[in-house]
Amino acid sequence: MDRRTACLHQANAFREKALADPEHHDQWIDEAIKWLERAMEASCRAVITMESDDGSEAPASTIEAVAPLRRAIVRQ
Structure with missing residues (x-):
């Protein structure tokens, strides 16, 4: 199991505890x-x-697109 999946499982366990x-x-x-x-x-x-076939790194726009998701987590 990868780290992301393990973290999601842990988050789900805490939601169930809540x-x-x-x-x-x-x-x-x-x-x-x-x-x-x-x-x-x-x-x-x-x-x-992640690198492309030519060895270049992911473009900065990819990273910027993910950053706003951090703000989407709020307490209900």
Whole structure:
């Protein structure tokens, strides 16, 4: 299992804990958000390190397109 998938599984586990434990809901959601951010970082690293057939790195526009996704994670 790759790092991104492992982080997404961990985030899902914390979301389930939030549903099952209303008393500590915010704590579990905070943990889920941290794991989602880690998953996005793992995705960004994969994009950054990818090289084309000619050996050039991914264009900066690819990285800039992913950056706004970090702001999309909010507590409900």
